């Protein structure tokens with residue numbers, strides 16, 4: 163038997179890729195916002211898609227500069243991940259307020275967050291397709307992972323390498339088991 167899921171909750175059936183912290187650098191200072199709605203689009207060239215609501219200060223920062231970094235927090239950063247998603251950087255320096263450390267990226271001005279375990283430096287692809295949905299498509303121009311957390315995949319079975327997955331509202335989950343199946 164299947165039960166009806168209200169359409170207002172349909173996104174929650176899909177939405178548990180890693181929750182990310184998107185950093186930007188605009189008007190001389192860095193900003194960071196939490197984004198759960200993100201996905202890979204292509205391998206070669208590597209491309210990603212994410213939704214940044216137009217009310218968010220990050221929307222302005224990313225649109226005006228054409229650059230951002232996707233930072234991947236681990237379970238240890240859950241509290242700060244939620245905090246960065248509940249306060250706007252319009253007036254507050256979230257790096258200072260939530261004690262996050264900006265470090266230089268290689269190919270973009272937006273910073274990496276030192277405390278995160280993965281980073282994708284991104285350049286915006288301008289597209290008419292994206293206007294109606296605050297959808298950002300971007301090329302990945304450099305990628306990093308914290309040593310010991312990633313080989314050809316996240317080492318989610320290790321402490322310190324568990325990514326954060328948002329189930330909607332106040333619910334989060336974390337990878338707990340690894341299964342390897344040859345194919």
Ligand SMILES: Cc1cc2nc3c(=O)[nH]c(=O)nc-3n(C[C@H](O)[C@H](O)[C@H](O)COP(=O)(O)O)c2cc1C
Nearest residue numbers: 195196197198199214215218219220247249250251
């Ligand atoms: C767990 C979580 C997930 C979120 N996912 C998104 C998202 O996918 N897209 C989005 O635009 N905002 C999302 N938000 C809300 C923004 O992070 C929030 O509005 C933030 O304060 C915007 O910051 P800014 O004004 O400094 O850009 C999320 C918040 C939380 C707590």
